[in-house]
Amino acid sequence: MQFVKNKIQNTKVIVRGIELSSLAAGIRYKDRLDLCLISIKTPSNSVVRFTSNRFPAAPIIISKQHLNKKEPKYLLINAGNANAATGEKGEKDTSEICREISKLTGCEKEEVLMFSTGVIGELLPANKIISSLPKLFKINTQSGWKEAAKAIMTTDTFPKICVREFELGGQRYSLVGICKGSGMIQPKMATMLAFVATDLPLSRKALEVISEAALSDSFNKITVDGETSTNDSFVLISTNPENNNFLDIDDPAFRLVKSLIADCCQELAINIVKDGEGATKLVNIRVNGAGSDREAKMIASSIANSLLVKTAIFAEDPNWGRIFSAVGASGAENIKQNIIDIFIGDIRICHHGKAVENLDELEVIAAMRPRNFDIRIELNIGSFSTETWTCDLSYDYIKINAEYRS
Amino acid sequence: MQFVKNKIQNTKVIVRGIELSSLAAGIRYKDRLDLCLISIKTPSNSVVRFTSNRFPAAPIIISKQHLNKKEPKYLLINAGNANAATGEKGEKDTSEICREISKLTGCEKEEVLMFSTGVIGELLPANKIISSLPKLFKINTQSGWKEAAKAIMTTDTFPKICVREFELGGQRYSLVGICKGSGMIQPKMATMLAFVATDLPLSRKALEVISEAALSDSFNKITVDGETSTNDSFVLISTNPENNNFLDIDDPAFRLVKSLIADCCQELAINIVKDGEGATKLVNIRVNGAGSDREAKMIASSIANSLLVKTAIFAEDPNWGRIFSAVGASGAENIKQNIIDIFIGDIRICHHGKAVENLDELEVIAAMRPRNFDIRIELNIGSFSTETWTCDLSYDYIKINAEYRS
Numbered sequence: 184m185q186f187v188k189n190k191i192q193n194t195k196v197i198v199r200g201i202e203l204s205s206l207a208a209g210i211r212y213k214d215r216l217d218l219c220l221i222s223i224k225t226p227s228n229s230v231v232r233f234t235s236n237r238f239p240a241a242p243i244i245i246s247k248q249h250l251n252k253k254e255p256k257y258l259l260i261n262a263g264n265a266n267a268a269t270g271e272k273g274e275k276d277t278s279e280i281c282r283e284i285s286k287l288t289g290c291e292k293e294e295v296l297m298f299s300t301g302v303i304g305e306l307l308p309a310n311k312i313i314s315s316l317p318k319l320f321k322i323n324t325q326s327g328w329k330e331a332a333k334a335i336m337t338t339d340t341f342p343k344i345c346v347r348e349f350e351l352g353g354q355r356y357s358l359v360g361i362c363k364g365s366g367m368i369q370p371k372m373a374t375m376l377a378f379v380a381t382d383l384p385l386s387r388k389a390l391e392v393i394s395e396a397a398l399s400d401s402f403n404k405i406t407v408d409g410e411t412s413t414n415d416s417f418v419l420i421s422t423n424p425e426n427n428n429f430l431d432i433d434d435p436a437f438r439l440v441k442s443l444i445a446d447c448c449q450e451l452a453i454n455i456v457k458d459g460e461g462a463t464k465l466v467n468i469r470v471n472g473a474g475s476d477r478e479a480k481m482i483a484s485s486i487a488n489s490l491l492v493k494t495a496i497f498a499e500d501p502n503w504g505r506i507f508s509a510v511g512a513s514g515a516e517n518i519k520q521n522i523i524d525i526f527i528g529d530i531r532i533c534h535h536g537k538a539v540e541n542l543d544e545l546e547v548i549a550a551m552r553p554r555n556f557d558i559r560i561e562l563n564i565g566s567f568s569t570e571t572w573t574c575d576l577s578y579d580y581i582k583i584n585a586e587y588r589s
Numbered sequence: 590m591q592f593v594k595n596k597i598q599n600t601k602v603i604v605r606g607i608e609l610s611s612l613a614a615g616i617r618y619k620d621r622l623d624l625c626l627i628s629i630k631t632p633s634n635s636v637v638r639f640t641s642n643r644f645p646a647a648p649i650i651i652s653k654q655h656l657n658k659k660e661p662k663y664l665l666i667n668a669g670n671a672n673a674a675t676g677e678k679g680e681k682d683t684s685e686i687c688r689e690i691s692k693l694t695g696c697e698k699e700e701v702l703m704f705s706t707g708v709i710g711e712l713l714p715a716n717k718i719i720s721s722l723p724k725l726f727k728i729n730t731q732s733g734w735k736e737a738a739k740a741i742m743t744t745d746t747f748p749k750i751c752v753r754e755f756e757l758g759g760q761r762y763s764l765v766g767i768c769k770g771s772g773m774i775q776p777k778m779a780t781m782l783a784f785v786a787t788d789l790p791l792s793r794k795a796l797e798v799i800s801e802a803a804l805s806d807s808f809n810k811i812t813v814d815g816e817t818s819t820n821d822s823f824v825l826i827s828t829n830p831e832n833n834n835f836l837d838i839d840d841p842a843f844r845l846v847k848s849l850i851a852d853c854c855q856e857l858a859i860n861i862v863k864d865g866e867g868a869t870k871l872v873n874i875r876v877n878g879a880g881s882d883r884e885a886k887m888i889a890s891s892i893a894n895s896l897l898v899k900t901a902i903f904a905e906d907p908n909w910g911r912i913f914s915a916v917g918a919s920g921a922e923n924i925k926q927n928i929i930d931i932f933i934g935d936i937r938i939c940h941h942g943k944a945v946e947n948l949d950e951l952e953v954i955a956a957m958r959p960r961n962f963d964i965r966i967e968l969n970i971g972s973f974s975t976e977t978w979t980c981d982l983s984y985d986y987i988k989i990n991a992e993y994r995s
Contacts (some may be wrong), residue, residue, distance in 0.1 A: 237919075237926075267913070268910055270943035271941070304909055389942075413913075502708075502709055504673065504710035508673070537675055537678070537710070538712075580987075581982060584897055584903070585719060
């Protein structure tokens, strides 16, 4: 496999077989893209993963039913209203919108999926969406990825798009992902919608294996505020514009394709943390030397979700005692305080469970000054490692969540 | 049992057999009480419960060793430095201080316990404490509870003291509790120190049963920010000034005494939430109709710790969708979204999983305006209930934790 370098992000990229269409339907915001249609125009395989929240939103309930019956051809996404906690009416609204799309296109209702994000507990203005559909179908374009990334945003401050172009067997392919995040982000997904598509034909089995790997290394590793929403969804689509064979898991190129897609998902996930509500810092938290993968993850998650750690990051305050306490409170049992080391950037600030002597605190503060930096824990117990990304907790998180209804 | 009414909190209360002494040792703060000695002058029983944090502070390690050998006679508490993440030196410092007290009093070293609260990862200024000890022993007084409550404070904004006076069998007794909290408060205790004493003689077994009941209904039910510190401790002391029999669990009065002490602990715990860092609201979260006690608690904890719920409380924003989402994300499995009801104060805002129609939102906002209000969840699944207390997440939480090293 040969990569085509995308030094300047090619936001006019196309994924053959996919058309996009975005417009401002006035669902909640005025004069802002808030409705997006993804049309799949060739044979394809798709996998979809939904939130673990036990109260899934209406569009998730309906989309799950449709997925059980058909391969999706149309994905409709709206921002501004989550259509969650809306009871039977919410499900009926979703069904009616899917039926309208089936009427307009001649596809079956079950070939339409719907995704919603925004405020919970308010009825979806279904009529606004239905009356926008004819216009939506008129503006279909293969190069609409950037507009789509904008149309699915809620409190996001920038659109999130990841583009990869690569060659395999002399043929050129594209991989494009878009996502939205902002608040309610935490392992087990989040108010997170992500749509990733490639025109490299992949078998269903291949897509499933890639999805698991990509999710566990990306969206399931990030945290903004420890929340898991009613609407999280991840979609991975593989089109087949030339009716070639679908590449399967035994193909020699499979491993490379898997890591390419996982890498794209990780880039999207990191951008979600970078754009966390009120975030001024993106911090990579790495835990080494754990006794098990499970304990490594418990510890990383405890640090990444600690409000005291997050406020210290915001303040650029090298108060590593809060990190130390979060490790101890993680629930991990196979840890020892007298052998733990803690690093901020490259500086060891805690050695064998106590402060490093004669450390120049100003150097540590300097290491926390960049927008991105690392916190590393060496448990010195076993050989398991993990990493996660978190952001700081700032005044603006409170402002965004206390002053706007999101 | 007859209660003596304490309409005006009697902060000059005495618990016979207990002397207190507080002074400003300059450990971290200047000219502020930060060192407190509790002396037990009669036969007594005590139970002590420590943090579940796997990295307990040095004073906890040493105090546990002492407790295994002797009944405590002296409790020394310092604020401003947690003596946590201080390695062997921290343990040596604690031991040396206990040894000094044994020298000054003639008691055994193991009859001294030490408790510390404050910043983590800095060595304790043991010399300042040791040089203050002679003076500390000179100012012993039976009526020093209020000063003691002040001396154990860190970022607390007011001292927390609870006084009960009661009669039993014609004899008058006192029950006094003091505690400190503020940040790092969450079920499984917190940076929480609590000392509760009564001059009603209680057997060890009685004290143990009472402690479990009191903790599970009080300090283990509150949350400020979901943190569990390295230093949490709870001490319950029963003195026996007249060498009477210790009251045991088969005594007819036991149940009343237990609820009296539990009630005192609950009052202290609620005051910790009320004084949560930056808190402007105290919210009681009640979960009814759960399928099990475990799931009721998971749901209450998920709501109480949700940053989105806490910022909505701060904003007096009746955005119940965030509460709904927190229930769904709690991990509880035996729940159904189409039968759940949510109340704010007495107003049902969500009925059978969707918004109540024609609700005057201004009325709900008015119900959120008081400093204290209730959120109630009716799961309509089973018959288990629980309650917890939480506070809001405000700009001042960020300010306190980002601008000061606590």
